[in-house]
Amino acid sequence: MATTIQSPETESKKPRLDNGNSGGGGLRNLGPTNGSLKLLEDFSPEPSRTGVWVGLAAITMSFAAFTSALIVRQSTANDWHHLTIPSIVFFNTVVLLASSITLEIARRRVAEFARGRTANRSTPLAWLSATLLLGFVFVTGQYIAWQQLRAEGLYLASNPNSSFFYVLTAIHVLHVLGGLAGLMRVIYILRRPVLSLRRSTMDATSYYWHFMGVLWIYVLLVIWIKL
Amino acid sequence: MRTKLVFVALLAFMVSPALSFGAGTVSGKITYTGTPAKQKPIDMSKEPSCAKQHTTPVTTETVVTGANNTLANVVVYISAGAPDESSAPAQAVTFTQKGCQYIPHVLAMRTGQELKVVNADQTSHNIHPLAKVNREWNKSQPPGTPPLSEKFDKEEFVPVKCNVHPWMHGYFAVLKTSHYAISSDNGTFSLPKLPPGKYTITAWQEDYGTQTQDVTISGSETKNVDFTFKAKPY
């Protein structure tokens, strides 16, 4: 074997085509009209689903970096004044978690609609709109939380804990706004007369949104816990 | 170039009547009471090109004393009552960095007057006037480069430091009047060419702050105004 670079193929009838591990993509944007219809079998997993997982990995890493900065910062100096989390933040938490539930319902309704079990497009749309609304309530709530902190005289540079509070919540809100844009896109596509919503788009958006909820709980814990 | 000519013309126009008046003079002496802080030797060993220029040890210059408790480097100027001079003298004042020291330690100038900063050393200096009222600037000057030209627009006592050599500190006294003097090594000063009037004279020492006295000049007389500062041991 040492002298063989590649073991020779033994199959003679048809060349070996390893489908098990292949992406089988390559023509993502291309409908089957240009090629053989058979190729549809090889349609790749939609990249948006992969993409969102990869993106979430990056976001996780960023927040891990913020966390380590917070831990180091909290333990190196004695100027840390633990702030009381504004009360509206807990309300916001409930709102964000509720939005995850409504989105999950919407996702299932979309699936039912797509499988033809129901012809009613407005049900999923209503749930999606509810999610969108809750999302905006959350963002507004966070804004009110900042106002409350400012009323207490706690600004970005007041002390390290308030710095981290503003930075972490603001970055989180930015990501939530990204999620809201995704939701709006899904709603827009769903309202089109010719349906072209891919399930992966719907899935990717909802994974991202659920992750925002999880991330928020994490952020809250990080800010709340005193080392 | 043209602005310079205009300056010169204006100056000639303004100075000539002032000279024709019989003008008074305020002169005096600056002294201190108490024990001033001991001036410490400056260790320049990190900059051999400067260190070798000084045969005798150089000391700090925050309080420069003369014989009989006199104080040098005190800026004496007319802070109120001086005739309003509308433009700065055309001639530049020069601030020299030599042997890693500022010469002079305290440099007085008129607002808007040109300031030339000269590097006479074989090393890079950095001139950093820590201005609060004026615009702060911070420029490096490698050896052999032409003098820097700057000016200050507002009245202020500006601490000057070299960012490269921490011991190098000096002051720019930027004044709204041309009637100023800096006390000499024996503590004396003189403010000549004062037209008759009532003036407030201010003396400023970098460590001890300011003192003021009022004086009235009538005709071409010489009034004596002395200032005495209270020295701090630390």
Next chain:
Amino acid sequence: MGKLFAVIVFVIALLSAIPIITHSWFGSGISFALPEDISTHGHAIDDQLSDTMVEAGLSFLAAQFVLAFFVWKFSNRQANAEIKTFPGGAKGLVIAALVLVGTEMLALGILGQKAWAAVYFTPAKPDAIQVQAQAGQFAFYFRYPGADGKFGALHPDKIDEGNSNFFGLDPANDVDSRDDIVTGELAIPINREVHLMMHAKDVGHSFYVRELRIQQDFVPGLDLSVHFTATKVGKYEIVCTQLCGLGHYNMKAYLNVLSQEDFDAWMKQKASEQ
């Protein structure tokens, strides 16, 4: 072309090794030898460095020569020349790398620990001379506790460089600080351990004395310390190795290793100047 490549690689490898072996720039008198070690811990670092030099140098020469040889031998062969596989194949090479490089690295790593430990894992002796070093843009200043053996407290708001108060001492209110001796050079007696406490006034700096084999950063807000014993009288340069701003290149001071008598005299003179 392949043969030219082989020759050039061979020559470059040889020429690269010459200044290392001879410690000089092709006989011009410019020395690349490590400066004389004047510390008690430095020989361990020097030994470690020369061990590594031998191993790294051999690996370097071997790899470059093999590259040159193979390119010489196998470039531009005929189109039908037989393609051979390296005896042992990938497996052999992987094992060789694992075993050879692995043991080499482990050996160096374990040996190197000792040299590192000599600098960092032992505390300074209680009778070591206490000196505080302060780094600021762009000069070092040193402080000795004076006759009372106590350092005065530091008050950053009291720093007044124009008045030579580089450390921010408060002699008006703090008795301990009145006899503190502040100098621009680091004078130490020979053969006595020095415990150098490092304080940064503004930004990051570093304390590097080649002859002492000591390099340690000054970190603002974090007071670190090093300790060392100098074994040879002389004047050595202390330079800053951490980028600290425009005057970085000019930030230096002198380490003055004195005999005990000279040191005492120096100390007396400095005390009188304060």
Next chain:
Amino acid sequence: MSDRVVQAVPTTADVVHHHQPPQGFIRKYVFSLDHKMIGKQYYALALVAVFIGMVLSWLMRIHLVWPNWPIPGLGLLSKVGAPGGVMTPEYYLSLLTMHGTLMVFFVLTNAPFAAFGNYFLPIQIGAEDMAFPRFNMMSFWTTFLAFCILIAAFFVGDGPPIAGWTSYAPLSAVGADAGPGQGFGQTLWGLSIFVFCIASLLGALNFIATTLDLRTRGMTLSRMPICTWAWFITSCIALLAFAVLLPACLLLILDRVAGTSFFIPAGLVISDRLQPHSGGSPLLWQHLFWFFGHPEVYIAILPAIGIVSHILINSMRRPLLSHKVVIYCMMGIGFLSYMVWGHHMFVSGMNPFSSLMFSFPTLVITIPATIMTLIWLGSLYGSRLRITAASLFALGFISMFVSGGVSGFFLAQPSIDIYLHATYFVVGHFHMVMGVAAIFGVFAGTYFWFPKMTGHMMNESLGKLHFWLTFIGTYCIFMPFHYLGLAGNVRRYSAFVDDFLVPLIPVHRFITIAALCTGAAQLIFLYNLIHSRFRGAPAPDNPWECTSLEWIMPSPPPFDNFGGKHVVVYHDPYQYGVKSSTGDYLMQNSPEQVEVRT
């Protein structure tokens, strides 16, 4: 099929319309969604950046050895920084900072990874484009924005940043008090890197999704060419590394503009002013920065390793002794790169015990690096090596990789690092292994792929001349750096005023002359590049008789890569040294079955 919510396939009109080549200059050349155009854009940006960076290094080298010689024209660029053409110390540091930042971010990250990766990764896996073409376009234009912000720092009031490419806090965080160049210029630096991180994250995300999802039929992971693997592993590294630098930059910018104290401790007196900060940790910045910074080294070198392996195999007319081992080594290096950042901080005041913890994995990285080198060398044995400009640069890469790698032995050991830290030894080390080696990979890639990218051959003779001058020149520049380091020559000095450094100035003079000559030799490359682009001989589809998928398509490739057809892959990527109907190689998509002999 079940993947679609709606069972009906989209109507043809929609799809076919999507696949018309873009019309108009803007869509075709500026805001193009085509990965090939974006790849070329990245290449062009890297080319601009590398020439700026090179000129900066010239200016620095000239200043070091002839400090009083007024450099013509420099006085016009910066009246304050170089009055009359004579550089001030802070302007030297500005050039140093800009040189490092441009080279590391805009050249070493962009050229081997983003430029070639964008162009060839989708093609080599048989995809029609990247997974997210719009992200791809955004990624380039965000990079371009970052570049513009950085260049703008040259022209701000108190000068470009002076804190070095590592921008250690608190020097980089306290603002203008710390000296000229620490004002707005430093803020622009932070902003530029912040934007660059976003661009790199988008790019990495795209690469990963593309590799995972868009491989064509038969293109299993193990059948991907080595360079595709390298780009894939690199994008995984980049995804995690830039995700850490991004928050670090944000915190640095906040410290500068919003008065927070993440990195600035209390009680600092800068320019006679007590700074209004409290409690921050300068070491925190170093940890965050180097957590990114060390993987960044591999972001630069892994794509070059991949490109060089790809080209070497093609030139040797035989596969590597082991395809898999090299890929595992790259993965191993990528993994280890996250455990070694502390070796940049041995003398930084970090806990001395953790120095040993960081030293060990650093030494372990030597093992995969050695294995790869041995595999390259072992594969050369008994090969039919063809000498071309591309293969010369690939061989030169090996030589450089070894030379730069062995000096890593020294710096990985904390005890030796006490002496060598922050000396020219370090500068020599990373310039050779990260700078020159990666650039050799880019040169090799350029000579190799230029025919495919433009449809024209490059001039081989000029290419070889370029190689000889560059190869010898870079050794003349960077080898002496090691000797200077051994003599204790400290880096980042704008002049050598220390007594012990003065005798070393002749060596610096030699280096400066070598640098000027080597830099001038790059003009040959530039000429060759531009001349061949317009006047070069027309390139055949597969001039190098290479097996991977980019060579089955016309040169240059059409807009939709494979003409809307599914490519089917039947083979491992490197079927060389075989007897097939095409010669001694077999294309990846060829259904032909041959017995592989040696």
